[in-house]
Amino acid sequence: MLPKDRPELIKILRNASEFKASEVVVAEEVIDSHLHDPNGSGYYVLIAEVASSVAGYICYGPTPLTDGTWDIYWQAVAQGKRGQGIGGVLTKAAEKEIRKARGRLAIIETSSTQAYEKTLHFHIGQGYEMIARIPDFYSLGDDKLILQKRLSYPDGRKEKS
Ligand SMILES: CC(C)(COP(=O)(O)OP(=O)(O)OC[C@H]1O[C@@H](n2cnc3c(N)ncnc32)[C@H](O)[C@@H]1OP(=O)(O)O)[C@@H](O)C(=O)NCCC(=O)NCCS
Numbered sequence: 767m768l769p770k771d772r773p774e775l776i777k778i779l780r781n782a783s784e785f786k787a788s789e790v791v792v793a794e795e796v797i798d799s800h801l802h803d804p805n806g807s808g809y810y811v812l813i814a815e816v817a818s819s820v821a822g823y824i825c826y827g828p829t830p831l832t833d834g835t836w837d838i839y840w841q842a843v844a845q846g847k848r849g850q851g852i853g854g855v856l857t858k859a860a861e862k863e864i865r866k867a868r869g870r871l872a873i874i875e876t877s878s879t880q881a882y883e884k885t886l887h888f889h890i891g892q893g894y895e896m897i898a899r900i901p902d903f904y905s906l907g908d909d910k911l912i913l914q915k916r917l918s919y920p921d922g923r924k925e926k927s
Contacts, residue, residue, distance in 0.1 A: 774820035
């Protein structure tokens, strides 16, 4: 991501019906943290471009105090460009970078509400497995779902079973 991508990306986040205004504020803070210190903030951001316009993004970073676990924090594709494979390309690009950094486990957290049903389907389609559920985490009736994917190392070595 470059500073010039920020305005278009913020527009995508503000137009995403799934996100509450308070969530967009946090997403923006994280993006700004990355732009301020791309290598030291702990947040990495990749942008997908279609015809030189920002079409989506993914934000991820190493989980503090772990050895090789990474969080995929945020991901969004412009409302009119969903379902065309852009989200899948972003996930794969982030996983490639995580592997290069010798990451072995990618974690995604999401909500159990109906608004995120398609999102859950998307992550499962990308090979993520639901490994935990915390009832009423976000609010009463809105559980936190934790998904994981084990990643292999660039030299072909697999995660120990
Ligand atoms: C989730 C999201 C990033 C996926 O990106 P995408 O470019 O739409 O996904 P792809 O085209 O690569 O993959 C398509 C799959 O995603 C799923 N999907 C999720 N949301 C979708 C949507 N709004 N429209 C179409 N497909 C969607 C479909 O089920 C589809 O699976 P299928 O091919 O088996 O039908 C995107 O839809 C989005 O921005 N959603 C809203 C924000 C969000 O939930 N972000 C994740 C939490 S931070």
